[in-house]
Amino acid sequence: MTSQKSIMPHIVAISGSPTLRSRTRSLVTEIQRRIVQETGAGAGLVDIAELVPSLMVRTREQASPSLEDALASVERADLLVVASPVYKGSYTGLFKHFMDLVDYKSLAGVPVALLATGGSDRHALVIDHQLRPLFGFFNAQTLPTGVFLSDASFVDGRIEDPALQRRLSVLVRESADAVRLRVASGGLKAA
Numbered sequence: 339m340t341s342q343k344s345i346m347p348h349i350v351a352i353s354g355s356p357t358l359r360s361r362t363r364s365l366v367t368e369i370q371r372r373i374v375q376e377t378g379a380g381a382g383l384v385d386i387a388e389l390v391p392s393l394m395v396r397t398r399e400q401a402s403p404s405l406e407d408a409l410a411s412v413e414r415a416d417l418l419v420v421a422s423p424v425y426k427g428s429y430t431g432l433f434k435h436f437m438d439l440v441d442y443k444s445l446a447g448v449p450v451a452l453l454a455t456g457g458s459d460r461h462a463l464v465i466d467h468q469l470r471p472l473f474g475f476f477n478a479q480t481l482p483t484g485v486f487l488s489d490a491s492f493v494d495g496r497i498e499d500p501a502l503q504r505r506l507s508v509l510v511r512e513s514a515d516a517v518r519l520r521v522a523s524g525g526l527k528a529a
């Protein structure tokens with residue numbers, strides 16, 4: 339008998355900020371919540387801030403159980419929702435180090451929604467110039483709409499700008515459509 343669990347899509351959010359109580363984390367978890375609400379998928383979170391002590395390794399074989407769990411959850415994901423703050427014009431070094439430990443074959447064809455945060459709009463192209471090529475390396479399927487938010491976009495922790503909200507809604511819709519397509523095509527990793 340096939341269990342219900344084995345056919346449920348799994349959405350993993352990655353917050354690339356090494357800072358606890360980060361804007362990036364609250365953004366990516368809120369977007370993941372909206373996608374889960376639309377799709378009924380299961381959800382997991384990889385928070386780089388929580389993994390910082392365990393990232394002091396050079397190879398996968400050296401990974402602690404918590405780091406290994408985080409890497410394995412990313413490799414099993416049917417959709418990744420990825421957000422990083424901009425550090426020195428790119429994603430954070432610790433996020434890149436985490437991705438360096440992910441099996442390069444595991445993300446082929448996996449849809450990936452891209453978000454980034456930054457101090458100003460100066461580095462808004464981080465999504466297309468840095469994050470998209472990184473997931474291109476993995477042969478992942480980055481979704482068309484990426485969303486960049488500057489610190490000024492967060493008012494009391496909320497995003498009030500209607501134009502940004504519209505763009506986030508497009509990203510949520512594209513993500514939910516990608517999950518539904520994987521369900522319909524029988525392409526779920528756990529299936």
Ligand SMILES: Cc1cc2nc3c(=O)[nH]c(=O)nc-3n(C[C@H](O)[C@H](O)[C@H](O)COP(=O)(O)O)c2cc1C
Pocket residue numbers: 355356357359360361362363423424425426427428455456457458459460461488489
């Ligand atoms: C070390 C460091 C480097 C940064 N470099 C940039 C940068 O190059 N461009 C930019 O727009 N913001 C830069 N910022 C600002 C952060 O991207 C921004 O404050 C972001 O919202 C922080 O997200 P968080 O709250 O999730 O950590 C930098 C911040 C730090 C701590």
